[in-house]
Amino acid sequence: MSLTRRELLAATGVAALPVPSSLWRRALAPSAPLRILFIGGTGFIGPHMVRQALARGHKVTLFNRGRTNPGLFPEAEKLVGDRDGGLGVLKGRSWDAVIDTSGYIPRTVRDSAQLLAKSVQRYVFISTGDVYASFSKVGIDEDEPLDVLTDPNTEDASKHYGAFKAICERTVREFYPDRHTILRPGWIIGANDYNDISSYWPMRIDRGGEVLAPGNPADPTQIIDAHDLARFVLKSIEEGITGTFNAVGPEGRLTWAEFLYGIRAVTSADVRFTWIDADWLAARKVMPWTDLPIWWPPRDDYQQAPMFEPGGKGFAQVDGRRAVKAGMVFRPLADTARDIITEYKARPKTPEGRRQIFGLAPEREKEILRAWHQHIGG
Numbered sequence: 001m002s003l004t005r006r007e008l009l010a011a012t013g014v015a016a017l018p019v020p021s022s023l024w025r026r027a028l029a030p031s032a033p034l035r036i037l038f039i040g041g042t043g044f045i046g047p048h049m050v051r052q053a054l055a056r057g058h059k060v061t062l063f064n065r066g067r068t069n070p071g072l073f074p075e076a077e078k079l080v081g082d083r084d085g086g087l088g089v090l091k092g093r094s095w096d097a098v099i100d101t102s103g104y105i106p107r108t109v110r111d112s113a114q115l116l117a118k119s120v121q122r123y124v125f126i127s128t129g130d131v132y133a134s135f136s137k138v139g140i141d142e143d144e145p146l147d148v149l150t151d152p153n154t155e156d157a158s159k160h161y162g163a164f165k166a167i168c169e170r171t172v173r174e175f176y177p178d179r180h181t182i183l184r185p186g187w188i189i190g191a192n193d194y195n196d197i198s199s200y201w202p203m204r205i206d207r208g209g210e211v212l213a214p215g216n217p218a219d220p221t222q223i224i225d226a227h228d229l230a231r232f233v234l235k236s237i238e239e240g241i242t243g244t245f246n247a248v249g250p251e252g253r254l255t256w257a258e259f260l261y262g263i264r265a266v267t268s269a270d271v272r273f274t275w276i277d278a279d280w281l282a283a284r285k286v287m288p289w290t291d292l293p294i295w296w297p298p299r300d301d302y303q304q305a306p307m308f309e310p311g312g313k314g315f316a317q318v319d320g321r322r323a324v325k326a327g328m329v330f331r332p333l334a335d336t337a338r339d340i341i342t343e344y345k346a347r348p349k350t351p352e353g354r355r356q357i358f359g360l361a362p363e364r365e366k367e368i369l370r371a372w373h374q375h376i377g378g
């Protein structure tokens with residue numbers, strides 16, 4: 001394994017104190033090395049977990065189709081297969097834990113959960129906060145009603161994401177009644193996010209100038225750092241933490257102002273924020289999530305924003321206390337933002353430039369800001 005000291009510290013969240021290297025090892029690997037199987041592991045959140053597992057001395061096996069970032073983690077064992085009908089290579093093997101980051105379709109999660117039930121000690125399933133039936137309430141805890149599948153004949157995960165995940169969760173509990181860890185993350189942000197949701201705000205703020213800030217500075221938001229999520233996953237395996245947990249920042253901790261100003265604190269850019277009313281943005285078809293990643297206005301607080309339908313004032317105010325009680329900790333936003341900016345700037349430049357999938361293009365942001373200033377007469 002070839003981690004530098006800096007990478008090791010970044011991967012484990014251990015503060016950069018002058019600790020003798022012989023002591024690190026003990027501090028980093030409190031349990032005996034475990035054999036951990038990933039179903040997935042090479043996209044966005046998987047690598048955060050794989051890196052921490054390796055840094056903690058565990059033995060990692062990656063099972064996936066070998067398509068996504070196949071060059072990652074040469075030190076891990078790699079098993080190639082498709083979880084949809086092609087699990088054969090897992091037969092006859094055993095692991096201390098499986099981390100399933102790629103389960104979206106109930107049938108395939110049933111296949112893996114069933115196949116591994118006798119050969120794996122613990123099943124960690126990455127579900128989603130979208131499992132809940134409604135976000136109209138503030139402080140949703142893990143016992144709130146879940147989304148229900150209305151069409152039993154479909155396997156379209158893009159249409160039934162939350163309902164499918166809820167079924168997958170039930171399956172995992174069925175096969176691993178007292179040895180499952182199910183996590184329901186909210187927005188996950190971190191370095192190496194391939195769809196650029198994580199990088200929009202840090203990179204926009206790092207570019208400097210007048211930044212369009214959406215809604216009200218006091219609106220709540222919730223994010224979970226992929227690093228913190230990974231740390232809790234590893235902890236749950238090492239300590240045998242069973243249960244279902246919302247994985248979000250602490251309830252009510254972060255407002256949009258804290259989020260944006262917190263990111264600004266790690267850049268030297270000259271930035272000023274212009275906060276724009278959510279209804280005015282809606283009327284100009286500036287979309288939450290796609291144009292303004294992570295932002296989802298608390299719809300109940302806005303009068304005329306029909307396009308913001310899927311929100312609900314509880315959306316960014318989910319109760320994360322059960323996970324915190326079980327040992328989930330959060331590193332400072334500054335660390336998250338700095339990691340994202342550093343990784344983004346290190347990405348190779350392609351001749352045609354990077355295609356931005358999410359977030360406002362600079363010209364469009366300028367146009368919206370101009371129109372807003374005209375509107376308010378500024």
Ligand SMILES: NC(=O)c1ccc[n+]([C@@H]2O[C@H](COP(=O)([O-])OP(=O)(O)OC[C@H]3O[C@@H](n4cnc5c(N)ncnc54)[C@H](OP(=O)(O)O)[C@@H]3O)[C@@H](O)[C@H]2O)c1
Nearest residue numbers: 040041042043044045046064065066067068083101102188
């Ligand atoms: N991003 C968010 O804000 C957010 C929020 C809540 C929950 N989540 C959850 O987080 C997870 C997403 O994580 P990620 O995509 O970053 O995970 P990941 O484990 O880093 O990447 C996905 C992995 O799945 C593998 N894979 C895909 N289809 C496969 C198949 N049919 N058979 C075997 N392997 C397959 C991919 O490799 P190959 O392509 O090589 O097979 C890749 O290794 C999902 O469960 C999602 O619901 C995300």
